[in-house]
Every structure is written in structure tokens, then in C-alpha cells.
Amino acid sequence: MEIEKEIKQNKFKDEINKLMINQLFTGKWITNLIAKQLKPFGITNQQYNVLRILRGQKSNYISVNAISDRMIDKMSNVSRLIDKLVDKKLVQRKINKDDRRQADIVINQKGLDLVKAIEDTEDDLKSNFKSLSEEEAKQLNDLLDKLRG
Amino acid sequence: MEIEKEIKQNKFKDEINKLMINQLFTGKWITNLIAKQLKPFGITNQQYNVLRILRGQKSNYISVNAISDRMIDKMSNVSRLIDKLVDKKLVQRKINKDDRRQADIVINQKGLDLVKAIEDTEDDLKSNFKSLSEEEAKQLNDLLDKLRG
DNA sequence: TACAAATATATGTAGATACAGATAATGTAT
DNA sequence: ATACATTATCTGTATCTACATATATTTGTA
Numbered sequence: 001m002e003i004e005k006e007i008k009q010n011k012f013k014d015e016i017n018k019l020m021i022n023q024l025f026t027g028k029w030i031t032n033l034i035a036k037q038l039k040p041f042g043i044t045n046q047q048y049n050v051l052r053i054l055r056g057q058k059s060n061y062i063s064v065n066a067i068s069d070r071m072i073d074k075m076s077n078v079s080r081l082i083d084k085l086v087d088k089k090l091v092q093r094k095i096n097k098d099d100r101r102q103a104d105i106v107i108n109q110k111g112l113d114l115v116k117a118i119e120d121t122e123d124d125l126k127s128n129f130k131s132l133s134e135e136e137a138k139q140l141n142d143l144l145d146k147l148r149g
Numbered sequence: 150m151e152i153e154k155e156i157k158q159n160k161f162k163d164e165i166n167k168l169m170i171n172q173l174f175t176g177k178w179i180t181n182l183i184a185k186q187l188k189p190f191g192i193t194n195q196q197y198n199v200l201r202i203l204r205g206q207k208s209n210y211i212s213v214n215a216i217s218d219r220m221i222d223k224m225s226n227v228s229r230l231i232d233k234l235v236d237k238k239l240v241q242r243k244i245n246k247d248d249r250r251q252a253d254i255v256i257n258q259k260g261l262d263l264v265k266a267i268e269d270t271e272d273d274l275k276s277n278f279k280s281l282s283e284e285e286a287k288q289l290n291d292l293l294d295k296l297r298g
Numbered sequence: 299t300a301c302a303a304a305t306a307t308a309t310g311t312a313g314a315t316a317c318a319g320a321t322a323a324t325g326t327a328t
Numbered sequence: 329a330t331a332c333a334t335t336a337t338c339t340g341t342a343t344c345t346a347c348a349t350a351t352a353t354t355t356g357t358a
Contacts, residue, residue: 002294008219009205015286016278020179022293024221027176029297030169032224035316044344056158064307070157072173075181075346079308101306101353129165131298137164140296143289144171145151148178149280184346193314213337224316228338233313250323250336 019147037125041118046076047085051115054091054107061094061104079103090114168296186274190267195225196234200264203240203256210243210253228252239263 003022004010012018034045043051053070054062068078082105085091090111096102107115132140152171153159161167183194192200202219203211217227231254234240239260245251256264281289 001297003290006297007221015283015290016275016281019278019281019286019290020183021221022290023172023176023179024183026293026297027172027180028222028224030172031176034169046344065305072156072170073177075177077308077345077347080344083308096306099306099354101351103307126165128298129168129296132165132168132292132296134164136292136295137168140289140292141152141164141168141171143281143285143292144175146285147278147281147289148150148155148175149277195314214335226315226317226338229314232338245336248324248336250321252337 023147033125033128037121038118041114043088043114046071046073046081048115048118049073049076050078050081050085051090051107051111054105055112055115057106059106061096061106063096063102063104065102067105085111172296182274182277186270187267190263192237192263195220195222195230197264197267198222198225199227199230199234200239200256200260203254204261204264206255208255210245210255212245212251212253214251216254234260 003018003025004012006025007021009021012021031045034048038045038048049071050067053067056070064078064082067082068074068076071078082091082093082103086093088110089108091105091107093103093105096104129137152167152174153161155174156170158170161170180194183197187194187197198220199216202216205219213227213231216231217223217225220227231240231242231252235242237259238257240254240256242252242254245253278286
């Protein structure tokens, strides 16, 4: 639906103003879709983001900072996100031997299983994204990258 | 910058997966820019959104539900957002005579002045969006609208 | 070596958010 | 008129978030 209808605003000052709003709205739309997907599994969008980053590292440990660098939301309080994941026994934390300030994190089997289970519901999520062709999706990706300069 | 570099992920499963991430990242990017713009004024993104909706209504009262319909983030707890704005004496709330369930809200002069003051800093915010031409911005808007179906 | 600066992570906190449920008024069917 | 459903808003709550600050360790350098 046109953003004008979504938020009942029939005119924007200019195309950039409209773009900001449209972008915020669409970001929130996707956030909510993912949150809904994750709800049955009892984890948040940010926790899922961390789990997938960790899975990408296989069985290698990775520091809290390195996780932060890879997160979609850089502002996240990764320390406490990890706390939650440790509580749920999805990941493990240990102190790095060579630099004892550093906490190293690794995903464990239960975490891998959870990510797998969530990914099995991905078709459901993806069904919301059928309106764009692969070509249009690529075009959109390029414009988003360009937007951020 | 390319999304791959922003989150240090060098490959995505497909263009749609990448688009979801890119969209979330860009949404968060804009949210943070606006939050930074608003910080000196002591209001949040959501509160600002409500204030601008109310300004659009001029001196007419509008219901909490109608505000919600017009918000970028529909999930917001508008009741409590209004509480904050009333505390700050930026808006007023009164019970609707004809339907006593309904709360009607209107922006007052202090609120209008605040929105004006914030808008005077808009050039600063807009300076982050110079990388797209008007034409590209329009193209992006159209693709976002199409994305949401 | 000693000491300041930088780094990596954790913690305290006020406030925001999501969601469930409560409250109250109104609409509707009998 | 009565009872039940619906609507509009508010409240309780647990959790999350942003931001400032604290702690611990390492690095650079005089």
C-alpha cells in the first residue's frame, strides 16, 4: 500500500521527507514480521541476530565487540543480550586467555538447533515478500546502500 | 556503504534475505539520526511523530485511535505517549462529549513552538540524505511501497 | 618500572516498549 | 429495557533500550 494511505498523510514536503517516513515505516513493518516469527520460540529479534552471527562463526569463539560490529542494530547492549542467551543455554561465554578483558562467545548445539528450527519457518516469513521480483529487490538494495552514502 | 560492509557479512542467501537486513539496518540508521536530532529537545521519536500529527490537525481535537492510525509505529502505546506530552504541557486532553470513552487531544502553543524549533534544525538532518537524487528518492519510495504489497 | 591512556566488557538507571488484561461507555439484538 | 458484544482507552507487568558510568586489563611511553 502507498505510504500515504498507511499513515493517512496525503502529502509530503518533498521526496526525501517521504522517504524517511517510508523507510521508518517499512523497517518497523519488517521488524514486526520477524518478531511475530520469533515469538513462538521465545527469543527477540536482537537475540536471533546474535545467534545467527555466532552460527556464522561455526565452533569458533568470537568477542563481544566483534558480535556488535556484525549486528544490524549496533546500539544493542550485547553484554546483556549474551546474558540472556547464556541463561537459555544457547551459547557459552569464556574469558579469553591472551586478553583477559575479552569475553569470547560460542554457540552450542541447543543454539544451533533453535536457529535451524526458526529457519524452517522461513517460508512463512518470505511469503510477505513476494511482491518484488529478484531484479527489483536488487535495485532496492542498491538504492538503500546508496542512500546511506 | 554496502550493507555487506556495514555488518561484515560477505554473502546473503538471496536478494530478499539481503533486502530484509538492508531494510532493517537502514531503518535503524534513520531512527538513530532522528533520535540524535531530537535529543536536545528532550522528546522521543514517537512523541515527535504524535506532535506532528497533532499539528496537522491545526486546532482541531483528534482521538487517540486516530493518532494511532497515523503513526509510523502503530504498536506505540499512544495513551502513555500522550501522558508524557501532557506532563510537558505540549498537548491537552479532554473527554469527548458525545462518546465519553473517547479522549480528544489537541496540540497547544508550546507544542507548536517545539515542533517549529525542531524543524529549524532540519537542514542538519537532511544533510545525511544528499546522496540520492530526487528521482532516485522517488524510485526508492515506489519500491518500498511495492515491497509491502 | 610506573603511570596515564586506551580498550573490552559489565552494570546501574530511568525510561520506553510490547502485550495482556481491565475499565468504562456505547451499540445491537431481542 | 436487558444482556451481550464491541469499541475506546487505560493500566499492570516484565522486558528491553539507551546512555552514563564503573571495573578490569592491556598498551604506550617517559
